[in-house]
Amino acid sequence: xxxxxxxxxxxxxxxxxxxxxxxxxxxxxxxxxxxxxxxxxxxxxxxxxxxxxxxxxxxxxxxxxxxxxxxxxxxxxxxxxx
Numbered sequence: 001x002x003x004x005x006x007x008x009x010x011x012x013x014x015x016x017x018x019x020x021x022x023x024x025x026x027x028x029x030x031x032x033x034x035x036x037x038x039x040x041x042x043x044x045x046x047x048x049x050x051x052x053x054x055x056x057x058x059x060x061x062x063x064x065x066x067x068x069x070x071x072x073x074x075x076x077x078x079x080x081x082x
Contacts, residue, residue: 008033009053012040016060025065030072037071 008031019027031037039054061067 005033005035005050008036009050009057012036013053013057016057020060020063027064027067029067029069031069032072032074034071037069040069 012029012031015029036054039048039051040058043051043055043058
């Protein structure tokens with residue numbers, strides 16, 4: 001069984017991989033998981049296990065010209081609300 005935070009982490013990691021494969025240079029990632037967005041934006045200060053995974057995943061940021069991650073209100077996430 002996987003917690004919601006870990007599921008969001010997996011989805012974020014897969015999104016990074018897909019954006020790299022598609023050779024997208026400027027990306028904006030959005031998530032309704034405030035915990036994940038905060039961990040990405042404060043990855044240098046987070047010493048938790050998931051924080052370590054976030055830090056490793058964010059090494060892929062070097063593949064892009066610009067990267068931004070935003071929190072999106074859950075009501076804006078049509079897929080999650082189905």
